[in-house]
Amino acid sequence: ILNVEQSPQSLHVQEGDSTNFTCSFPSSNFYALHWYRWETAKSPEALFVMTLNGDEKKKGRISATLNTKEGYSYLYIKGSQPEDSATYLCAPTGGGNKLTFGTGTQLKVEL
Amino acid sequence: SAVISQKPSRDICQRGTSLTIQCQVDSQVTMMFWYRQQPGQSLTLIATANQGSEATYESGFVIDKFPISRPNLTFSTLTVSNMSPEDSSIYLCSAQSGTGYQETQYFGPGTRLLVL
Numbered sequence: 503i504l505n506v507e508q509s510p511q512s513l514h515v516q517e518g519d520s521t522n523f524t525c526s527f528p529s530s531n532f533y534a535l536h537w538y539r540w541e542t543a544k545s546p547e548a549l550f551v552m553t554l555n556g557d558e559k560k561k562g563r564i565s566a567t568l569n570t571k572e573g574y575s576y577l578y579i580k581g582s583q584p585e586d587s588a589t590y591l592c593a594p595t596g597g598g599n600k601l602t603f604g605t606g607t608q609l610k611v612e613l
Numbered sequence: 614s615a616v617i618s619q620k621p622s623r624d625i626c627q628r629g630t631s632l633t634i635q636c637q638v639d640s641q642v643t644m645m646f647w648y649r650q651q652p653g654q655s656l657t658l659i660a661t662a663n664q665g666s667e668a669t670y671e672s673g674f675v676i677d678k679f680p681i682s683r684p685n686l687t688f689s690t691l692t693v694s695n696m697s698p699e700d701s702s703i704y705l706c707s708a709q710s711g712t713g714y715q716e717t718q719y720f721g722p723g724t725r726l727l728v729l
Contacts, residue, residue: 506655533714534714534716536717536718538720543722544722545617545705545719545720545721545722545723546656546705546720548614548717548718548719551714551715551716551717553714591655591656593656599644599646599661599709599716599718600658601656601658601718602658603655603656603657604655605653605654605655606655
C-alpha cells in the first residue's frame with residue numbers, strides 16, 4: 503500500500519481539549535490498519551489494529567474509527583493531557599507483514 | 614506482546630565506517646523487521662530478518678549496504694556499512710506477535726545514528 507497520508511502534520515492543543523486527526527489510504531487491497539503512538543526516545547506503542555469497515559475501537563480517552571470503502575481512519579483524543587504529547591502514526595497493510603507508515607501527526611498538549 | 618531492546622541507543626560515527634545495531638526480543642518470534650526513519654520522513658521498512666536464511670530486502674535497500682543477521686528466534690543485527698551523512702536516521706527493529714487480523718508489530722526504542 504502506497505500513498506498513506508496523515509493530517510494535520512502537527513497540532514498544538516490546550517490541556518482538556520478534544521482533538522482528532524486523519525489517516526488516508528488507498529481503499530483497494532486493504533487488510534488492516536494499525537495506529538501507533540511514538541513518544542520521543544521511546545518505542546512506538548501499538549494502539550489499535552482495525553480491520554472491518556465501520557469498526558470503532560477505544561482505549562481510555564483514545565478512540566479510532568475506520569472506513570475501508572473510502573479509505574480513511576480517524577483517531578480521537580478526548581480531554582487531551584500533556585502525556586498525550588507524541589507522534590501518532592498510522593500504517594495500513596494490504597496483507598502479509600508489510601506496514602506502510604504515514605509521516606505521522608505530531609501532537610503537543612500544552613498546559 | 615513482545616518487549617524489545619536495542620543497542621546502542623545512539624551513536625555518532627564518521628563517514629566510511631560501519632555500525633552494527635543489535636535487537637533482542639524477550640520471547641521467540643517468527644518475524645523480525647528493520648526500519649529506518651530519516652529526518653522528516655516516514656518509517657520505512659528496510660528488510661525482513663529471516664531466521665536461518667538471508668534477509669528479504671525492500672526496494673532500494675541492498676545486502677551489501679545493510680547486512681542483517683538472524684541467528685535465532687530472539688535476536689537480530691543490522692549493520693549500516695560504509696556510512697555517509699545520508700544514513701543519519703533512527704533505526705528500529707520490530708517483532709511480530711499475534712495471529713491473523715490481530716497480528717501486531719512491536720518496536721524497539723530505536724537507535725539514533727548521526728554520521729558526520
